[in-house]
Amino acid sequence: MRPGHHEGRYGPVTETERQRQIITMLETRPFATVRELIDMLSVSPATVRRDIEKLHEAGEARKVFGGVASLTAASRTHALPFAQSSDLAVDAKRAIAAMAADLCRDGDMVMVAGGSTCHQLGLRLAGRSIGLYTNSMPLAAALGTHGACQLSVAGGALHREPGILYDPQAAAPDFFASRLFLGAQGLGLEGVMESHPLLPVATRPMLERADDVIVLADSRKLSVRARFVSCPIDRVSTLITDDGVQEDDVRILEDAGVTVLVAPVAAWRADDKT
Template sequence: MSDADRHRLITDLLKEQPFASVRDLQEYLGVSAATVRRDIDKLHEIGKARKVYGGISASEGAGAGRIAARPYNENRDIAVEAKRAIAEAAAALVRDGDSIIVHAGSTCFQLGLLLARRNVRIYTNSMPLAAHLGEHGTCQLTVAGGELYREPRIIHDPSAGLPSFFASRFFVGTQGISSEGLLESHPLLSKVIAELSTRTDEIVVLADSRKLSIQARHIVLPLSRIGTVITDDGLADADAKMLENAGVTIIVANASGQGG
């Protein structure tokens, strides 16, 4: 298969999904990781796609479009090392005695793992995180009440109104980030994030850098409501400038060389 053929297949794939990991492309193309990385570098260089930590994403305007959210189990295994590095940076913001909200999602789950045995009070609507903290944690835990929505793995009662819990920080993931704000495709996640945002002093977004190239259906929160974004070192200069211009503090977690 020629370079041009591989590049065409990769760009066609990115019209159907916003991100492909190096491993995804190895299996898809039947080539080595080194070949995949050269293809990624070339497509990034010519502007056909965007090189991000762990793989490649559709470039802005390249057909990424408005997409549906990935299933939790699928999203959990993407950019894992970047998510762990972001979670470590987020955990460093938490002090003993803090009351915080940790939202559902795979990066927030990584944060919860780090806080499990800390002297903190955690409110979460994440079924996987609540189960882990209940079995392995010593932190004070408050779990959202209501029904279990197996996708996207959250517990929610639509008739309950706002929770009584109030937090110094709300740690939340997102499907995408644009100049308009945080983006989500799942209507329930959009509703819950908006509700929980009223129960905190500061919103801290945990988002690996590929999220800044993903567009989704709903604007959940404007950037003016976001205090801090913690991301990885794949953050593009243009995206960093966009966040800074909106008054958002950026923390870059060093995930380079950690695998993936």
């Protein structure tokens, strides 16, 4: 078979034809994973990655962690407000939060950052005998009303779009945590990514006061690239995600030294009584 040709489901498929099929796929959806393209094109992972690289170099699509994104999706870096984000992938977020809560023991001191998945974790820890520090205004309000844990809240002005409290003049919090649970708009080998410029700045003081960083991110987030890195990948000890995550993405993160825990959403949905 000539170079650039591969046997597809319906006979030989040229490199140009494969790439055209990828672009057509991206016209109806924002992202495609390497695994999905392997199945669609019936070619090897190496061939798919070469095609993605060429589309990226040609400016026809954007190479992202574990796959390829349409240019429209790749340029969409504005984070949703907390209330809207809370309505997305709810079962996955609750399954992730349940697994994260199981890592906490009575007497622990933990930090829970802003974001809808971290919010679900905070609600699960509300009645636990732990010390909990947060910069999330929605979580602080919920725990202040309904929680029994020892609650510490970041000071400063309320920034409504990301939903956090932050004071640029304040020193690092007088709170030392065994774990910092951190949400993400996007996640890749660069680290935890956010589109709001305040979030990396507000995260930095918490990183200085936590032993381990555990990222809570549903599998959609591994296809998102945002503008600002709030936590480098070498600072992340663990990612908890849902079972929609691609095996290629898990392998890449594990190769980078990150422990990946996968929460089975269907099993959680069947077992959860809350």
